[in-house]
Amino acid sequence: MSFTKEELELLHNSYEELRKGVALHPRAFYDALFEHAPQMRSMFREDIEGQNMKFMTTLGVILTKLQDEDAVDERFQELGTKHAELGVQVGHFQPMEDALIDTLKNELGAGFTAEHDALWRRAFLTISERMIRRGNIPEQ
Template sequence: MPITLSNQELALIEQAFTMARSEELFAQPTLFYEKLFERDPNLRALFREDIAGQGMRFMRTLRTIVTALRQLGGAQEVLEPLARTHGALGVHAQHFETMGEALIDTFKELLGPDFTPEMEAAWRKAYREIADAMIEAGKID
C-alpha cells in the first residue's frame, strides 16, 4: 500500500517534526508513551520497563519514517519490518488509532499553537496511511 502524500503535506510533516526536535522531542522521549498510556493504560503491558529507552527508539524510528516518506518506496522498506515486529509484540489493529492520537497529542504539547491545523491534518493523513500499510504488511488483526 503506497503512501500518497502531496509535496505540501510532506513539507508540513517535515516542518512539524523539525520544530518538535528543536523543542526537545528527543530530550522528552517518554512524552509519547505518557500520552499513549493516558489514552489506554492497558497498552502499558506491551512495553518493557525501560520506557525512556523505548521512547528514544520510537523517536529514531519516527525520524527514519519521516525521512523515508520522500523516497519512492522508502517508507515501505522501513514499515514492513516494523510491522512484523509490532505484530509479534502483540499490537493489534485497534491500537494504531490510539497510537496516532497519542502522537498528535505529543505534537500539540510540544509545539502548542505552532502545530497548525494544516500540520495536524497532514500528520493525521500520513499516520493513517502508515498505520494502514503496517497493518497490511504485518498481517495485524
C-alpha cells in the same frame, strides 16, 4: 496517499520541532499513549525513554521516505511483524495516533495548526496502513 512537496516539508519541519521537544521530555509520547490506552502499558519494556528514542528515529526515517513506499517497504514489514508478535492489533493504532497528536500539540504549542493536525493524521494513517498490511497485524 500522496503528499505534496509543501506537505512533506511541513511534516519534516514539525517533526524536527517535535524531536527537539521530545529530547527534553523523553516520556511525552508514551505518557500520552498510556493515558489514552493504559492497557497497552504491559506491551512495552520498562525503558520507555529508550523506546521513545527508537520511536522518534523510526518516525523520522519513515517521514523522509513517505512518498516512496518501496524505499522503506522492508522497514514497514519488519515493524509490522514485530508489532504483531508483541500482540499489537489494528485497534491499538488509534490511541497511538491520538498520543502522537497530543505530543505534537504539547511540544509545538501554538505552532501546531489545524493544517498540521490533518496532515499528521493523514501521515499516521498512511504509515499505520502500511505496517498493518505488511506485518499482517490482526484486527483482534
